[in-house]
Amino acid sequence: MVPLKRRKVVSSGAGSAGSDDVTSPTRFPQVVLFLLERKMGASRRAFLSQLGGKNGFQVEELCSERVTHVICENNSGEEVRRWLESQVGSPAHLLDVSWFTESMRAGRPVEILDRHKLQEQQINEVEVEAFSTPSYACQRRTTLDNHNAVLTDALSLLAENAELSDEDGRGVAFRRAAAVLKSLPEPVTGLTQLRGLPCLGGHSLRVIKDVLENGASSEVEATKQSERFNALKVLTGIFGVGVKTAERWIRERIVGLQQLQDSEQTLNRAQQAGLRHYEDLNQPVTRAEADAVAAVVEEAVASVLPGARVTLIGGFRRGKLTGHDVDFLITHPEEGREAGLMPKVVSWLDSQGFLLYQKTSRNSYLEAEDGPGRPSSNMDRFERCFSVFKLPEEARRGAEEARRGAEETEPCSSSPAAVSQVKGEGLKPWRAVRVDLVVSPISQFAFALLGWTGSKLFERELRRWAGHEKAMSLSSHALYDNRQSRYLRASSEEEIFAHLGLEFIPPSERNA
The missing domain is CATH 1.10.150.110 (DNA polymerase beta, N-terminal domain-like)
Incomplete structure (x- = not known):
């Protein structure tokens, strides 16, 4: 619960709001009002306070023990009561603004009815057990x-x-x-x-x-039902299109795929691939399809660097059965052997006809420059390749059958994208799949594995815990202790959790 902040004093007068020339003498000394600004807004609160003063009501600028009626707008009773109890104790009445407006019309405090009271859950706490959970x-x-x-x-x-x-x-x-x-x-x-x-x-x-x-x-x-929300969903669903680009297109009255195709917009390579393979890339990737891609990637890596290790990361490592893409982390047990690996892997995949699109970036991480002093970011600096794979239906089906044979699960239906029709081509014998490849030195592998496993919120909370609770800086490359001014090395995820003073949580329980 984020505490409601006490409104700052904006009036020099102690007690009621409004100046002497607009405030009538107090007519109802037994009623002392406080209008909560949160969600009501400062200007509306000022107007209502002045209105109350004109009608002879005492309206306090700050909440105190004198207040008998707290007037709120769009707040729940529980959150307001919890805050008030922490500030001044619980007042007699927590009321919706409707009581205030009806009292203003009547020129006196009207009777408090149930509909005026802030709604608070009326469940027998003996019958329903409350939950508890840590903050992070x-x-x-x-x-x-x-x-x-x-x-x-x-x-x-x-x-x-x-x-x-x-x-x-x-x-x-x-x-x-x-x-x-x-x-x-x-x-x-x-x-x-x-x-x-x-x-x-x-x-x-x-x-x-x-x-x-x-x-x-x-x-x-x-x-x-929002047209803007649905348009943004469709347009940002195109691989390579972000929110700012989608918003610009919407301003130009482009709200769908056909309109984009018919427009004269200039698309970059990623966006062209995203539009071309939109249907496939917006269908869930099954675990069987991820396994099929893994077999291809492992063959490619083994062909160009024997001894290198390939690990399936992201949601599939957490146990998810479907995902929107497939991510792999690649390393080699000998530090430095991984250097220059990505171009070779990409070249092999391209020569075998597996790549519909790829963009590779080099490793730009330098510990001394990019470690503790670098602003916290979700993005790392590893050598990586963002790609769109051409996954043959035969490979996908083979991996699915192997998986069914290895464990008893419900049959996975064929991905609609895998057998979708292409104009004039009949059934398509492959589907497009988003695949991200990341290469990490073995010295940073544990941090990369932790960072790329997710979930996104779990990783965000890890970094927040490190900074707020431990005065440390955590990234997918390293962990730095700001108090001791030194890096804390780790060869496993368990060691990183230990450095952070946290109980180790396995990947299958990081689905925040």
């Missing part, structure tokens, strides 16, 4: 067994909408709230169970309350 996602074990998918899906959609609107702060807030719910051992049935849990702000709680009471969130449903 990197302290929590989060499996793929999500008991609150309806709630987390709603919050995740709002997070996505915030991120597409360049409001990363709101996006992270929703992601953290969803992560808390994902970690809970049982389904949430009422808001009382969430009392005291971290990262659940007022906005998230209102969404949760809406879903629990009505089966869906009106805000989420409105977002799903």
